[in-house]
Amino acid sequence: MDEKTYRASSLETAACIWEALLEHRSNPPLAAAFERLGTSELRLIAMGWTDAVDAAWKVAEDDYQGPFDWGFVTDWIAENIDWTGPRPVRRNAAPTGAI
Numbered sequence: 001m002d003e004k005t006y007r008a009s010s011l012e013t014a015a016c017i018w019e020a021l022l023e024h025r026s027n028p029p030l031a032a033a034f035e036r037l038g039t040s041e042l043r044l045i046a047m048g049w050t051d052a053v054d055a056a057w058k059v060a061e062d063d064y065q066g067p068f069d070w071g072f073v074t075d076w077i078a079e080n081i082d083w084t085g086p087r088p089v090r091r092n093a094a095p096t097g098a099i
Helices: 010-024 028-037 040-048 050-060 070-079
Strands: none
Touching: 010 040, 010 050, 028 040, 028 070, 050 070
């Protein structure tokens, strides 16, 4: 894994992403991903979404009518992650090789 330095706010974002996945773990597509990939693999995949969530929040934070952690992050996952394949992937994301 590549070493990268993150700000405290990005660490919070990563934690919020993971909390959202755990909170909604019983949803069938997410439950299947946990079963198929395992907790460790899915956690690493989710960490890869941190920069995208931070960037989206920077654009939306002045207009978003809800909390970051239990609102925005959950909405971002629902709108941007495709759970239909063998691994969850970002919809309409430029290929980076990270996921």
